[in-house]
Amino acid sequence: MRSGLPRLPIVTTLTSHTSGVPAAVAAIGATVLGAGVGELVAAIVAPSTSPFAVIGGGMIDIAPAWAKDLAISLFGTGDKAALLVGIAVLLLAVAGAAGVLERRRPPWGRVVLGALGVVGALAAMTRADAGTLSPVPSLVAGVVAAGVSTVLIRRLGRSATAGRPPEDGPTRRSVLALSGVAVAAGALAALGAVAMSGGARAVSAVRTALRLPTPATTTPVPAAAELGIDGLSPVITPSADFYRIDTALVVPQVDPATWSLRVHGLVEQEVVLRWDDLVALPQQETVVTLVCVSNGVGGDLVGTARWLGVPLRDILARARPTAEADMVLSRSIDGFTASSPLEALTDDRAALLAIGMNGEPLPIEHGFPVRMVVPGLYGYVSATKWVTELEVTRFDRAEGYWTPRGWSERGPVKLASRIDVPRAGSRIAAGEAVIAGVAWQTHVGVSGVEVQVDDGPWQSATLASAISADTWVQWSLPWNATAGDHTIRCRALSADGETQTETRTPPAPDGATGWQEARITVT
Ligand SMILES: Nc1nc2c(c(=O)[nH]1)N[C@H]1C(S)=C(S)[C@@H](COP(=O)(O)O)O[C@H]1N2
Ligand SMILES: [Mo]
Numbered sequence: 001m002r003s004g005l006p007r008l009p010i011v012t013t014l015t016s017h018t019s020g021v022p023a024a025v026a027a028i029g030a031t032v033l034g035a036g037v038g039e040l041v042a043a044i045v046a047p048s049t050s051p052f053a054v055i056g057g058g059m060i061d062i063a064p065a066w067a068k069d070l071a072i073s074l075f076g077t078g079d080k081a082a083l084l085v086g087i088a089v090l091l092l093a094v095a096g097a098a099g100v101l102e103r104r105r106p107p108w109g110r111v112v113l114g115a116l117g118v119v120g121a122l123a124a125m126t127r128a129d130a131g132t133l134s135p136v137p138s139l140v141a142g143v144v145a146a147g148v149s150t151v152l153i154r155r156l157g158r159s160a161t162a163g164r165p166p167e168d169g170p171t172r173r174s175v176l177a178l179s180g181v182a183v184a185a186g187a188l189a190a191l192g193a194v195a196m197s198g199g200a201r202a203v204s205a206v207r208t209a210l211r212l213p214t215p216a217t218t219t220p221v222p223a224a225a226e227l228g229i230d231g232l233s234p235v236i237t238p239s240a241d242f243y244r245i246d247t248a249l250v251v252p253q254v255d256p257a258t259w260s261l262r263v264h265g266l267v268e269q270e271v272v273l274r275w276d277d278l279v280a281l282p283q284q285e286t287v288v289t290l291v292c293v294s295n296g297v298g299g300d301l302v303g304t305a306r307w308l309g310v311p312l313r314d315i316l317a318r319a320r321p322t323a324e325a326d327m328v329l330s331r332s333i334d335g336f337t338a339s340s341p342l343e344a345l346t347d348d349r350a351a352l353l354a355i356g357m358n359g360e361p362l363p364i365e366h367g368f369p370v371r372m373v374v375p376g377l378y379g380y381v382s383a384t385k386w387v388t389e390l391e392v393t394r395f396d397r398a399e400g401y402w403t404p405r406g407w408s409e410r411g412p413v414k415l416a417s418r419i420d421v422p423r424a425g426s427r428i429a430a431g432e433a434v435i436a437g438v439a440w441q442t443h444v445g446v447s448g449v450e451v452q453v454d455d456g457p458w459q460s461a462t463l464a465s466a467i468s469a470d471t472w473v474q475w476s477l478p479w480n481a482t483a484g485d486h487t488i489r490c491r492a493l494s495a496d497g498e499t500q501t502e503t504r505t506p507p508a509p510d511g512a513t514g515w516q517e518a519r520i521t522v523t
Contacts, residue, residue, distance in 0.1 A: 020099070020100035020103060020104070022156055022172050022175050022176060023099040023100050023102060023103035023109075023153050023156060024095075024096035024097070024099040024100050025096075025099070025175075025176055025179045026099055026149055026152035026153050026156070026175050026176075026178070026179045027095045027096060027098050027099025027100075027102060027109060027113065027145075027149040027152075027153070028092050028095045028096050028099065028179070028183075029148075029149075029152070029178070029179030029180065029181075029182035029183045029186075030095070030113070030144070030145045030146075030147075030148035030149035030152060030179070030182055031091060031092065031095035031098075031113060031116075031145040031149070032092075032182060032183045032186035032187065033144055033145070033148055033182040033183070033185050033186035033189070034113070034117070034140075034141040034142065034143075034144035034145030034146075034148070034186070035051065035052070035091065035141055035145070035186060035190070036185065036186030036187060036188065036189030036190040036193070037140060037141060037144050037186070037189050038050075038051040038117075038120070038137045038138060038140055038141025038142075038144070039051065039052065039137070039141075039189065039190050039193035040189040040190070040192050040193045040196070041136060041137040041140045041141075042137035042193065043192070043193040043194075043196040043197055044196065045133045045134075045136055045137060046131060046133070046134070047197050047250050047253070048127065048129050048134075048250050048252070048334075049124050049127075049130075049131075049133065049134045049135075049136070049137050049138075050137065050193075050249075050250060051117075051120040051124075051137050051138040051141050052084055052087060052088075052249070053249040053250045054120060054123040054124040054127055054134070054138065055087060055119065055120055055123050055138075056080070056083050056084055056087055056249045057123070057127060057247065057248075057249050058123035058126065058127075059083065059087070060083070060247045060249070061247065063405070064405060064406055065402075065405055065406030065407055065508040065509065066406070066508065068294065068405075069294060069506065069507055069508060071083065072245075072294050072301070073296065076300075077243055077244055077245065077301075080249055083249075084249070091116070094112065094116065095113065095145070095149075097112075098110070098112040098113050098149070099149060099153060102149060102150065102153045103153055103156065103157070106150075106153075107150070109149065109150075109153070110146040110147075110149060110150045111146075113142060113145040113146040113149055114142045114143065114145075114146040115142070116141075116142055116145070117138050117139050117140075117141050117142010117143060117145065117146070118138075118139070118142060119138075120135075120137075120138025120139075120141060120142065121134075121135030121136075121138040121139050121142075122135070123138070124137070124138055127334075127335065128333075128334055128335020128336075129252070129333060129334055129335065148182060152175050152178055152179060152182075153175075155171065155174070155175055155178075156171060156172070156175050202253070202255070203253040203254065203255055203364065203368070204364060206255055206256065206257070207361050207364065207368055207369075210256070210361045210369075212279075212283075212308060212355065212356045212359075212360070212361060213279050213280075213283050213308075214283070215283045215284060215285035215308055216282040216283055216284065217282075217284045217285065218284075218285040218286075219285060219286045219287050219306075219350075219467065219468060221235070221236065221287060221306075221467055222465040222467070224464060224465035225464050225465045225466065225467050225473075225474070226464065226474070227436065227464045227474045227476055229421055229434060229436045229474075229476060230421070231420055231421040231422075231423060231436075232420045232421050232436045232437070232438075232474060232476070233420050233437075233438050233474075235304060235464070235467065235471070235472075235474055236287070236304055236305065236306060236358065237303035237304050237305060238358065239305065239357050239358045239360065239363050239366065241303070242303040242305060242357075242363075242366065243292065243300060243301045243302065243303055244365050244366065245292050245294065245301060245379065246336065246365075246385060247334070247336055247401070248334050248336075248386075251364050251365050252332070252333050252334050252386040253364070254333055254368065254369055254386050254388075255369075256275040256369040257275065259274070259275050259369050259370060259388065260272055260273060260274050260275075260388065261273040261278070261315075261353070261370065261387065261388055261389065261390065262388070262389050262390070263315060263316065263318070263319040263389075263390045263392065264319075264389075264390075264391060264392070265325070265329075265390075265391040265392035265393045266321055266322045266324060266325035266392045266393060266394070267319035267320055267321050267322065267325075267392050268319070268320040268321075268322060269318065269319055269320055270319065271315070271318045271319045273315065275369065275370075278310060278353070278355065278370065279355065281310045281314065282310070282314075283308055283309060283310060283355075283356075284308070284309065284310070284311060284350065284352065285306055285307070285308045285356070286306070286307055286350040286352065286468075286470070287304060287305070287306050287307070287467045287468065287470065287471050288304070288305070288307055288350060288352075288373050288375045288442065288470045288471065289302060289303070289304040289375075289440050289442050289470065289471045289472045290302070290303055290304070290305070290373060290379055290383055291378055291379065291413050291416075291440065291442065292378065292379050292380070293378035293379070293380050293381075293402075293407065293411050293507055293510065293511050294507045295416075295507065295511075295512065296506075296507060296512050297416075297504070297512050297513075297514045297515070297516050298418055298419065298424060298516035298518070299418075299512075302416075302418075302438075302440065302472070304467075304471050304472055305357050305358050306356075306357070306358050306359065307352050307354040307356065307357060307373045308352075308354060308355060308356030308357075308359075309352035309353050309354035309355050309356065309370075309373070310352065310353050311350065311351065311352060311353075312328075312345040312346070312351045312352065312353050312372065312374075312390075313345065313346045313347075313351065315353055315390070316328070316342075316345060316346055316390070316392070317346075319390075319392065321342060321346075321392045322392075324394060325342050325392045325393065325394060326341065326342050326343075326394050326395055327339050327340065327341060327342055327392075327393050327394055327395045327398065328340050328341075328342055328345055328390050328391070328392055328393070329390075329391040329393050329398050329399075329400060330372055330382075330384040330387050330389065330390050330391075331384070331387070331388060331389035331390075331391065332384050332385060332386045332387055332388065333386045333387075333388045334386060335401075336384060336385075336401050337384070337400045337401045338372070338380060338381050338382055338383070338384045338400045338401065339381055339395065339398065339399055339400035339403065339409055339410075340372075340374060340377060340381055340382045341377075341395075341410065342392065344374055344376060344377055344382070345374065349374070349375050349376060349443055349470070350375055350470060351372070351373070351374040351375070351382075352372065352373045352374075353370060353371075353372060353387070354367075354370070354371050354372065354373045355369060355370055362385075366385060367384075367385030367386050367387070368386070370386070370387055371383065371384060371385040371386065371387055372384045372387055375442045375443040375469075375470035376412060376413055376442050376443025376444070376470070377411055377412060377413060378411035378412075378413055378510075378511060380400070380401070380402045380407060380411060381400060381402075381409075381410060381411040382411070395409055395410075406508055406509055407508060407509050407510070408509045408510035410510070411510055411511065413440070413441055413442045413443070413444075413511070414441065414510075414511045414512075414513055415439075415440075415441040415444070415446075415492050415494045415498055415500045415501075416439065416440060416441065416492065416500065416512075416513075417437060417438070417439035417440075417446075417449055417475075417490045417491060417492035417500060417515075417516065418437045418438050418439070418490070418516055419435065419436075419437040419488055419490050419516055419518045420436055420437045420438065421434060421435065421436040421437070421476075422435070422488075422518070422520050423518075424516070424518035424519060424520070425518070425519060425520075426520060426521070427520075427521040427522075427523060428481060428520060428521075428522055428523075429481075429522070429523065430481050430482060430483045430522050430523065431480070431481060432478065432479075432480060432481075433478075433479045433480070433481040433522075434476055434477070434478055434479060435451055435453075435461070435476065435477045435478075435479045435488055435490075436461075436474065436475060436476035436477070437449070437474070437475055437476075437490060438472040438473065438474055438475070439472060439473055439475055439490075439492035440471070440472035440473070440492075441492070441494050441495075442469070442470050442471070442472075443469055443470055444469060444494050444495055444496055445466065445468075445469030445494065445495035446463070446466065446472075446473045446492050446493065446494060446495065447493050447494060447495045447497075448460060448461075448463065448492070448493035449461040449463065449475040449490055449491070449492050449493070450490065450491050450493070451477045451488065451489070451490050452488070452489045452490075453479065453486055453487070453488055454486055454487055458491075459477060460477075461475040461476060461477040461490070462475065462476055462477065463475050464476075469495060475490075481520075481522040482522060483522050483523060484521075484522055485519065485520070485521050485522075486519070486520045486521075486522060487517050487518070487519055487520075488517070488518045488519075488520060489515045489516065489517050489518075490515065490516060491515050500513075500515065501513050501514070502514060502515050
């Protein structure tokens with residue numbers, strides 16, 4: 001067998017039967033098993049320690065603003081699912097390569113697989129909600145993947161040392177079969193992990209059983225706020241359709257019984273509020289449109305809900321912020337933070353510590369049991385979900401989650417308008433049609449919307465009754481649609497007398513601007 005020349009692996013591949021395929025398959029099988037077992041261990045230890053979730057969470061945390069924007073523009077609110085699929089594909093590719101490596105240069109393949117477990121463990125330990133057991137699921141996953149792949153790949157090798165051609169039929173087949181068993185077992189373990197997410201079920205049961213207090217004050221929704229046009233966003237967004245944006249791969253499960261809010265920092269009196277204290281306070285129900293700073297022109301990362309809660313003003317008043325304070329850093333149980341100007345939380349606006357959404361307890365993914373909602377500010381600097389802490393501080397001393405990632409420290413909502421009907425890119429029949437949409441600048445209000453078809457004059461749309469300056473307003477304009485391709489533009493006028501700017505800017509760093517142009521084909 002020995003020749004005088006060093007044999008490169010590639011030459012080995014071509015000259016013998018040592019194809020890397022069985023080794024790659026074995027390592028992939030072992031890795032699926034390891035990942036499945038890791039998820040199962042996480043389900044037992046704590047769902048937030050899931051190896052997938054901590055690695056994905058770590059990637060989200062180190063992603064720069066443009067990457068977040070790109071993910072949202074490519075996948076919308078499916079960005080998290082896309083990330084997890086991406087991690088899985090990458091993991092399997094690395095596992096396959098590690099298998100080939102283990103076959104040719106042992107022990108480096110198993111070292112790579114073990115190292116993946118260590119990466120997961122490190123990611124787990126740096127999560128905001130890390131507990132002492134947090135590295136365990138990833139370490140178990142790494143050990144299982146490395147161990148099982150070693151055993152399987154050695155089996156391939158044994159036949160070679162026994163003098164038979166390596167990877168002869170029976171050995172190769174048995175290793176492939178065992179790899180299949182590993183994949184199946186891994187999938188079963190992962191299914192078990194899903195079924196076992198008992199914590200999630202428990203909090204969801206608590207939520208279902210909750211009864212919200214009756215509000216002391218409510219905001220009426222005039223019937224004329226809803227134009228009732230087919231395809232137009234309803235003036236109140238059903239919770240199930242409400243956009244969801246956050247960095248949480250595993251939705252935090254917070255039991256109201258253990259929830260508390262600590263108000264501290266530049267205050268005369270530190271305050272700790274428990275759930276029972278919060279629901280005993282006078283509640284206000286108000287309608288507010290929530291906008292994501294990542295919402296592009298014409299985008300759908302905006303929604304309106306009836307929020308029930310206690311004015312943040314009342315809560316901060318108990319703590320008595322000192323004169324030097326100018327910011328409140330709200331912190332979620334998952335480590336997310338938002339920097340809101342103290343003034344926006346203490347002036348006369350309906351900035352709420354909210355417990356209800358559209359007549360029900362907050363949905364878990366929208367912040368159950370308690371979140372913030374502040375009219376006039378983008379969500380990333382105000383709408384902290386699963387909130388547990390308000391640190392009264394200063395902009396020159398602290399910063400929110402997105403600020404070091406390329407987003408502005410302050411995020412007042414910009415004037416915007418959107419065309420819902422006809423849907424951009426759609427085809428409609430010629431004749432009497434209607435152009436309709438929504439417009440908003442929360443806490444400022446909208447005084448008008450103008451529409452332009454092709455190069456025609458700007459025409460004033462009819463506004464529905466506004467619920468308040470804190471909500472979007474529907475608008476519509478009749479249109480006699482003639483056959484051909486048309487471009488429809490809209491622009492809003494604010495209650496401050498501002499006209500929505502035509503200048504196109506991207507969402508980062510402080511919100512997109514520009515007019516939406518919807519292209520419609522009329523036939
Ligand atoms: N804990 C936590 N709260 C958060 C976020 C987050 O990532 N984590 N994202 C914020 C952003 S960017 C927005 S736009 C709103 C979205 O709220 P929603 O998911 O209820 O629509 O939540 C805010 N609150
Ligand atoms: Mo956002």
